[in-house]
Amino acid sequence: YASDPGEKTATVGGNAATNAGGPSAVRYGTMKDNVVAATVVLPAGEVLELGGNVGKSSSGYDILQLILGSEGTLGIITELTLKLWPKPKADISLILPFAEAASIPAAADALKKSGLAVSVMEYIDTDIVEFAGAVTGNPVFPVEMEGNRAAASLLLTIEGKDDDELDAAMEAVAEMSEEWGVLDILVVDTPSLKKDVWAAHDAFHTAAESAAKYADELNMTVPPMAMAEYFEYVKGLGSKAGLDVYAYGHAGDGGVHIYVCTSDADKDAFTAKKTALFDAAYAKCKELGGKVSSEHGIGYVKKDYLKESMGEDAYALMGRIKAAFDPKGILNPGKVVG
Ligand SMILES: Cc1cc2nc3c(=O)[nH]c(=O)nc-3n(C[C@H](O)[C@H](O)[C@H](O)COP(=O)(O)OP(=O)(O)OC[C@H]3O[C@@H](n4cnc5c(N)ncnc54)[C@H](O)[C@@H]3O)c2cc1C
Structure with a gap:
């Protein structure tokens, strides 16, 4: 599927x-x-x-x-x-810790153009690894390699027809990565390690829900080449507002997940600071040429951001399309448009 x-x-x-x-x-x-x-x-x-x-x-x-x-x-x-796709005959996952997060978008771009069958390309900021790792007790993704802090990691899955093809793919990645300043290449080569990696990945979401006093998620799409810049920008907003910001994203398609959290018990203060941060983050997303939602949709809460990002004329046209399908407005009234 x-x-x-x-x-x-x-x-x-x-x-x-x-x-x-x-x-x-x-x-x-x-x-x-x-x-x-x-x-x-x-x-x-x-x-x-x-x-x-x-x-x-x-x-x-x-x-x-x-x-x-x-x-x-x-x-x-x-x-x-x-559509049904044939199940890949073989695959391998790699974790590449980067000294500089700013190198990740170009690395992801090079991988996309490499001809390798890369089916997963996750950009994982090390702050979220530490945050979720403190909750689960098992960060899995690297934080430090021989005294050097990893700014962020790239989790890759590469598909192939057999082990020889995967070996050749790993060699190609190793060769390409010489230009990227990676601290190491970790091979996820057993089913149990693979399970741990995805459990640690899933924990990014659950950690924000369980460990923070209050948390909310930003989900949008930015041009993939702007992902590192965008994360730095939103982390900067968090620092100024006194909020914790933890981020990961899909480096291949630009989808980002950013958790904005606090351990402070003052809910009203969190809501006010978070709303200001969200407004600035959506404005930056628009400036970079992004879209207001990469997953989950618009629902009720993102309507204003959608209207702002697509402009009055396009948004009004969406309203007319809605009216043509559903003149009485009985399907999910108030969602997306209206
Ligand atoms: C923990 C978590 C992880 C997620 N990860 C991802 C991810 O990796 N990628 C991603 O893209 N999304 C992700 N999502 C979002 C998720 O994919 C959507 O919420 C999900 O697809 C909605 O399906 P649902 O059956 O839960 O629909 P619901 O939540 O019940 O409905 C979602 C919307 O679709 C409408 N709808 C539902 N069924 C129909 C139908 N048959 N016909 C017309 N309209 C319908 C509903 O009215 C509603 O507006 C994630 C969500 C969560 C909570």
Whole structure:
């Protein structure tokens, strides 16, 4: 299942409605790349059969793509046909700790252009490793290598047809990494280590929920080449506001997850500082050419940021599209638009 988002209890309809895409989106795309056809019921009861098992189409407006990611505001998805991908015959994961986080975007870009079958490319800031590691007792990702602090790490998974191909891929990464200032290359070569790595990765989210007194998450997309700059910017906002900021992201597609936390018990103070930080972070995201949500969608809470980022005209057009599908406004009223 190519989309495979981190939330394992979600429905396939919910995945399609939020255009979900997990850590492997860099290779396999999101739901928009993987839904071939869908049955959608409109609010007045019309049943639409959208898409089809064809590779090419130039056949009018693409209503299927409009439905995907529309968060249940245009119609109800009752049936989906998805692409199936062959399971990779072999894969290997590597962790590359970087002395300078600023080197990661160019490294990720070089890997994308290398021809290697990279299916995971996670940018993991070391502050979040320490924060989550203190909660779980097992950070897994490196913090320091022989006295040198890792600023951030890149977690890679590379697919291949057999072990020889993976060995060649690892050699290619080692050669390329000579230019990146990596402190080491750690090979995740056993199933139990792989399990630990993903458990540590999943703990980034749960640690913020369990260890901070109050926490909220920023999720947006920035151009992948701007990810290190963006993390530094938001961490700087956190320092000024007296809030803790922990970040990781999908280096291949630019999706970022930033947890803004406090151990202070004053909820009103947290809300005020966090709101100011979020406003500045969304403004910077727009300035860099990013998008206000990479996952989860817009819902009710991101509507103002969406309007601000896409502009009045495009947002008003979305409102008219919503009205054409759902004139009585009965599907998720107030969500995304309206
Ligand atoms: C811990 C965690 C990790 C996550 N990791 C990722 C990730 O890695 N990548 C990613 O992309 N997302 C991620 N998400 C977001 C997640 O993918 C979405 O929340 C999920 O896809 C929604 O599916 P659901 O079944 O829970 O839908 P719900 O939360 O029930 O609904 C989500 C929206 O879709 C609408 N909807 C649901 N079903 C349908 C349908 N059949 N037809 C029309 N509209 C419908 C609902 O009305 C609602 O607006 C994560 C979320 C959590 C909580």
